Amino acid sequence: MLHHICKLFVVALALGATVSAQNSATSLVSRRITEYLLPAATETHEFARVPNSNFVLLSQMSDSELIKIELDPKTEEPVAFHSFPMGKNSSSQLHGVWPSTVYPGMMWLSLQADNQLLLVDPGKNLTTPPTILQTIDIPAPGNGPHCVFEIGNRVWAGLKVASKQTGGYYVFSVDITDSSDQKLYECLASPVFIKEDPTTRLIYVTQDTDSSIMRIDTTTGETTQLPIPPSVGNNAVGMISADGPLSGVWFTLAGNKTGGTGTFGHIGSDGKMEFFSLKHPMLGANAGLLHIADASTVAGGPALWLLSTSLLSDNSPDALIRVTFDAGITSVSGEEYISMPTQNAKVHRVLPLDSTVLVSELHTFTLAQLSYNNTVAGQWLPAESVSNATYTQPG
Ligand SMILES: *[C@@H]1O[C@H](CO)[C@@H](O)[C@H](O)[C@H]1NC(C)=O
Ligand SMILES: *[C@@H]1O[C@H](CO)[C@@H](O)[C@H](O)[C@H]1NC(C)=O
Ligand SMILES: *[C@@H]1O[C@H](CO)[C@@H](O)[C@H](O)[C@H]1NC(C)=O
Ligand SMILES: *[C@@H]1O[C@H](CO)[C@@H](O)[C@H](O)[C@H]1NC(C)=O
Numbered sequence: 001m002l003h004h005i006c007k008l009f010v011v012a013l014a015l016g017a018t019v020s021a022q023n024s025a026t027s028l029v030s031r032r033i034t035e036y037l038l039p040a041a042t043e044t045h046e047f048a049r050v051p052n053s054n055f056v057l058l059s060q061m062s063d064s065e066l067i068k069i070e071l072d073p074k075t076e077e078p079v080a081f082h083s084f085p086m087g088k089n090s091s092s093q094l095h096g097v098w099p100s101t102v103y104p105g106m107m108w109l110s111l112q113a114d115n116q117l118l119l120v121d122p123g124k125n126l127t128t129p130p131t132i133l134q135t136i137d138i139p140a141p142g143n144g145p146h147c148v149f150e151i152g153n154r155v156w157a158g159l160k161v162a163s164k165q166t167g168g169y170y171v172f173s174v175d176i177t178d179s180s181d182q183k184l185y186e187c188l189a190s191p192v193f194i195k196e197d198p199t200t201r202l203i204y205v206t207q208d209t210d211s212s213i214m215r216i217d218t219t220t221g222e223t224t225q226l227p228i229p230p231s232v233g234n235n236a237v238g239m240i241s242a243d244g245p246l247s248g249v250w251f252t253l254a255g256n257k258t259g260g261t262g263t264f265g266h267i268g269s270d271g272k273m274e275f276f277s278l279k280h281p282m283l284g285a286n287a288g289l290l291h292i293a294d295a296s297t298v299a300g301g302p303a304l305w306l307l308s309t310s311l312l313s314d315n316s317p318d319a320l321i322r323v324t325f326d327a328g329i330t331s332v333s334g335e336e337y338i339s340m341p342t343q344n345a346k347v348h349r350v351l352p353l354d355s356t357v358l359v360s361e362l363h364t365f366t367l368a369q370l371s372y373n374n375t376v377a378g379q380w381l382p383a384e385s386v387s388n389a390t391y392t393q394p395g
């Protein structure tokens with residue numbers, strides 16, 4: 001039997017050779033995800049590229065280690081890493097990682113348990129330890145800086161841990177050049193992402209467990225809560241600020257223990273929340289959307305990367321999804337689904353590089369990289385491009 005199959009295979013190969021000898025060969029379009037194993041730790045969290053360098057900095061919160069990862073300058077493939085302990089000790093909970101624009105090449109970090117923000121020089125080469133340039137202590141009653149961002153001339157952090165003094169939660173902001181100019185805005189549980197609407201300059205903050213978005217008018221200091229309607233989903237986490245046709249802030253809903261709803265939202269200059277939903281019955285309907293990134297290209301138009309995670313529910317897949325929109329950005333028009341090779345990896349963040357896309361896997365201490373060959377993101381053909389009919393025969 002095996003011999004027979006082998007013989008058939010040889011015949012097929014011979015035919016194939018004949019065919020390709022007659023026609024000019026066509027390069028195969030491919031996409032792949034490669035997983036890169038990092039030091040074993042229970043929580044692989046945030047990561048960001050050091051601008052104009054081949055380094056990515058990634059935080060492992062459970063042991064407070066900063067992993068410096070070197071990328072191949074041509075292919076963007078991770079090639080080597082070195083890790084550095086950050087904070088007082090291994091319980092300092094290194095979490096946030098964000099590039100500074102005010103200080104080009106420098107990076108902001110947060111130490112959640114030490115209640116501090118750091119500005120560091122990551123160092124010229126892989127083994128150079130990061131140098132701490134500035135330490136900012138979070139003032140009471142603030143507690144537990146999680147994600148850190150630089151917006152204009154200020155550094156912002158969501159204080160994820162309940163205050164020791166008041167039991168409340170706060171968003172912190174400080175002027176980069178005048179560290180005496182500090183502000184705490186009281187918010188709901190718990191602040192995660194902080195972004196600015198490019199048109200109105202209003203600040204928006206996702207709050208995960210209380211499932212609401214806070215708007216901050218920094219000129220008046222006034223704050224407003226925009227609760228997520230439970231009918232569309234819950235747990236607002238990931239948020240980005242986008243320009244051009246996508247102008248405004250975009251945020252994702254991560255769902256709860258029973259799963260996600262495949263829903264994400266937008267707030268434009270009119271301040272109104274609009275919601276969008278994924279359609280795919282297998283990977284989209286239960287998607288717990290934790291994070292988001294801009295996937296727009298000049299050739300392909302406006303698009304977003306969405307990251308569905310199993311972090312909150314086993315019913316949600318670990319998947320990377322690229323969505324495109326109709327001309328008016330009123331509904332989703334195209335969805336490319338890329339199932340992550342390791343399910344239950346509890347994927348955490350998505351970061352597009354120049355030609356590839358990185359995804360961190362919180363539970364499996366892995367950095368995954370999506371790359372395309374002989375095509376670009378946005379060109380992968382879904383089954384629906386040839387037929388909406390399903391072949392239902394068993395054989
Ligand atoms: C990409 O495609 C080119 C041309 O078809 C091929 O030579 C190359 O091996 C491919 N690379 C990978 C990583 O698949
Ligand atoms: C780290 O330091 C804190 C406070 O200084 C202490 O409570 C904690 O036990 C230390 N953790 C380790 C692992 O040494
Ligand atoms: C590391 O960087 C320094 C300059 O900052 C350079 O002199 C040195 O050769 C580099 N070392 C390696 C191993 O590349
Ligand atoms: C989980 O979310 C779904 C969808 O929004 C909702 O119907 C359900 O009540 C929520 N469950 C809990 C325990 O909050």
Ligand SMILES: *[C@@H]1O[C@H](CO)[C@@H](O)[C@H](O)[C@H]1NC(C)=O
Pocket residue numbers: 384385386387388
């Ligand atoms: C299948 O359905 C989609 C969405 O309704 C539509 O855009 C597409 O053109 C259809 N494909 C075919 C081959 O009919």
